[in-house]
Amino acid sequence: GDVLGPALQTxxxxxxxxxxxxxxxxxxxxxxxxxxxxxxxxxxxxxxxxPSLITSGLASSDVSDVVSFVSGNDHFFLNLVMPACKLMTRAGNGVAGSTVVTTMARNGTDFGIQVSGCGEQWFTGPAQLADGLYLGSYGPADANPDIGDSAITETAGIGGFAMATAPAIVRFVGGTVPDAIATTRRMYDICVGENPRWALPIMDFRGTPTGIDATTVLRTGSLPQINTGMAGKVAGLGQIGAGLVTPPMECFVAAIDALAAAAPR
Structure with a gap:
C-alpha cells in the first residue's frame, strides 16, 4: 500500500x-x-x-504498521522464497536431453511442468484437489482444484520435499509426524541429488532431495509431494484450508515422450 511498499523500499x-x-x-x-x-x-x-526501519525517519506509527503487517503474516517470506527458487531452477533449464524438472505450476484447471531438456515447453494434465484440513465449516465441496505458482518451492527441493524438518506442519496440512518424515525419504527416491546447503537436522543433516527426475517418477510411480493452500472455488472466498497434493502423472509421461522424440537417432 501507500505505507508498506515505500517503507520496505527505503x-x-x-x-x-x-x-x-x-x-x-x-x-x-x-x-x-x-x-x-x-x-x-x-x-x-x-x-x-x-534497524533501517527504525532509523528511516518514517513516522513511528508507519513503522509500527509495517512491523505489525509483516509479523502478522507467517507466510510473508514465501513472497521472496518463490522468486529465489525460480531463479535457482531457471539456471538449470535448457540442458539438452535432461529429464530434470525445472518448473511445476498450476492454475486451478491445469497442472504444468517443464523439464530442462525441453526448455520452455509445457506438459500439462488436470489440476488435482488437495487432501488436507479445512478452515471452519468448509469442506471438499467448497475447494477449487490446486492453484498457484508456489510449487516452485518443491521444484527447488523444499516445501513438501523438506516436510521432515517441519513436524508442526501436519497440524496445518494434515497427516502425522511419521508421515512427514516418510515423505521426505520418498522424495530422495525421485531426485537426482541433494542440496547440502539445505541440511535437515532430523535427517542427520542430510541435504534436501533436489532435482526431480521425470524418468524416475515414471519408473517408480512416485509423484512429487506438494504442500499447498486450498482456495475456495467461488471467486473472492480466498483460502479455505491447506493440504497435500501431487501433479498428475500425465505431465511426466508427456515430458518423457517429448524428450524421446527429440533424441538423436
Missing amino acids: STRATGSIDILSIVVQMIQMGDEGHNRNRAGTLMLLKEWL
Whole structure:
C-alpha cells in the first residue's frame, strides 16, 4: 500500500543486499519447510529490515504498521522464497536431453511442468484437489482444484520435499509426524541429488532431495509431494484450508515422450 511498499523500499536500500537463501538455510533448521510454513523465515527477514526501519525517519506509527503487517503474516517470506527458487531452477533449464524438472505450476484447471531438456515447453494434465484440513465449516465441496505458482518451492527441493524438518506442519496440512518424515525419504527416491546447503537436522543433516527426475517418477510411480493452500472455488472466498497434493502423472509421461522424440537417432 501507500505505507508498506515505500517503507520496505527505503529499508532495503539502506540495509543493502539481503541474502534470501541464507535465511532459507537457517529457517529449515528452525522448523520451517519453505512453502506452507515460513514463520521463522518471516521473522528473520523482519530482523534484517528493523534497524533501517527504525532509523528511516518514517513516522513511528508507519513503522509500527509495517512491523505489525509483516509479523502478522507467517507466510510473508514465501513472497521472496518463490522468486529465489525460480531463479535457482531457471539456471538449470535448457540442458539438452535432461529429464530434470525445472518448473511445476498450476492454475486451478491445469497442472504444468517443464523439464530442462525441453526448455520452455509445457506438459500439462488436470489440476488435482488437495487432501488436507479445512478452515471452519468448509469442506471438499467448497475447494477449487490446486492453484498457484508456489510449487516452485518443491521444484527447488523444499516445501513438501523438506516436510521432515517441519513436524508442526501436519497440524496445518494434515497427516502425522511419521508421515512427514516418510515423505521426505520418498522424495530422495525421485531426485537426482541433494542440496547440502539445505541440511535437515532430523535427517542427520542430510541435504534436501533436489532435482526431480521425470524418468524416475515414471519408473517408480512416485509423484512429487506438494504442500499447498486450498482456495475456495467461488471467486473472492480466498483460502479455505491447506493440504497435500501431487501433479498428475500425465505431465511426466508427456515430458518423457517429448524428450524421446527429440533424441538423436
